[in-house]
Amino acid sequence: xxxxxxxxxxxxxxxxxxxxxxxxxxEDLVQWFWIPEWDLxxxxxxxxxxxxxxxxxxxxxxxxxxxxxxxxxxxxRILQGSGWAVGALLRPAAVRTLTSDASSLVxxxxxxxxPALHAQVLAAMSGARDxxxxxxxxxxxxLRARAGDLPSVARHANLMPEVLIGQDGANTPAEAAAxxxxxxxxxxxxxxxxxxxxxxxxxxxxxLQEAAQLVREHPDVSLATIAADLGxxxxxxxxxxxxxxxxxxxxxxxxxSS
Numbered sequence: 219x220x221x222x223x224x225x226x227x228x229x230x231x232x233x234x235x236x237x238x239x240x241x242x243x244x245e246d247l248v249q250w251f252w253i254p255e256w257d258l259x260x261x262x263x264x265x266x267x268x269x270x271x272x273x274x275x276x277x278x279x280x281x282x283x284x285x286x287x288x289x290x291x292x293x294x295r296i297l298q299g300s301g302w303a304v305g306a307l308l309r310p311a312a313v314r315t316l317t318s319d320a321s322s323l324v325x326x327x328x329x330x331x332x333p334a335l336h337a338q339v340l341a342a343m344s345g346a347r348d349x350x351x352x353x354x355x356x357x358x359x360x361l362r363a364r365a366g367d368l369p370s371v372a373r374h375a376n377l378m379p380e381v382l383i384g385q386d387g388a389n390t391p392a393e394a395a396a397x398x399x400x401x402x403x404x405x406x407x408x409x410x411x412x413x414x415x416x417x418x419x420x421x422x423x424x425x426l427q428e429a430a431q432l433v434r435e436h437p438d439v440s441l442a443t444i445a446a447d448l449g450x451x452x453x454x455x456x457x458x459x460x461x462x463x464x465x466x467x468x469x470x471x472x473x474x475s476s
Contacts, residue, residue, distance in 0.1 A: 224427045227267045227434075227464065228475055233258075233297060236350055240306075244358035246376055247312040247365055249273065251354045257300040264297040269427050269463065271383060272413055272420040274313050274320060276330065277305040278339040278357070285316055285330040287323025288414050292464050304339055304353045306361065310375035310412035315365045320414035335360045374398075375412050382409075382417065383424040389449040391417040425449065426459050433468050434475045441468050 233256035240248040249271075258264060270293050275286040280301060306312075313320055316330070335357065342352035381388055381397045388394035394417055395405040409417045425448050432444045445456040460468050 224431050225269045225271055227269060227292070227430060227471075231264060231266065233264055233266075238350075238354065241355060241358045243362050246368060246373070247306075247309055247361045248358070249307040249309055249379060251357065252305045252307065253302065253350050253353065255302040256297045258298060260299075262298070266295045266297060268293045269423065269430060271307060271427075272415055272423045273379065273383075274308045274316070274323065274413070275305050276308060276312075276316065276361075277303055278332075278336055278353075279303045280340065280343075283330045283332045283336050284327050285323065286327045287320065287325060288420075289325050290415070290419065290463075291325065302343055304343065304350075304357060306357055310378060310408075311368050311372040312361055312365060313412045314372055314375075315361075320412055321410050322414070324414045332360070375408055378408060378412065382420045387424050388421065389425075391421065394421070422459065426463060429456055429459070429468070430464070430471065433472050437472060437476065441472075444468075 233254055235255075236253045238251050238253075239245075240251060254266075256264060270289045272288045274288060277284050277286055286305075308316070317323060338356045338360075339353045342356055343349050346352055377398055378394075381394050388397055391402055391405060395402045398405060398408075400408070405417050409415060409420060413420060429444055429448055429450075432439065432447075433441065436444075441456065442453045445453045448456070450456045450459075457467055460466060460471060464471060466474070
């Protein structure tokens, strides 16, 4: 599983948060499940800032179920009162069963009709000591039943996350296509179909997540060294990515996150 701290810009601000690998039955459908819970004092707000993974999420909350597309910008949510969410970061094989047009969901969240899933997860999260485990198992069974037998094209598409956003992910679309043994044009169609973004945008998001983590966790390493290690042409290109998405310079982010 990818490092769970990647993508979280300010980990110290997180409320109770669990990220767990899927049960074996759902390994080909879900990259991981994530469950935040919060119970804040009246008047207290918690600002959650995330560079989301370039993938779709199916999310169950007390008020309903939603399908959340990949994002091109920083995501921010302000939590108040009490609440929870049970989310699944989806693999391509699951995406194909939930939407035929992932590109239409980019930077968008839409209600998704799944009344049985919602009712069962809501019941599981209503106080059981092992509520997280129960919710994940219910979610996994629901996805498994919906997906059925996976065609070979979906199984091949499932290789994309490791190649594009894994720990040793490709640095260019051409490299990713070569690893997947497909043409660049086929890779572009695959990422549009299952993620909604071009492969270059997926790779850029991964590199920016990695850069943010290194800037935050290794204050003794120069920004120029981080840029070079991640394949940026120079420090200026890294700074440009920071300004265009998180909206601040790497130096300012390092100061704010310390």
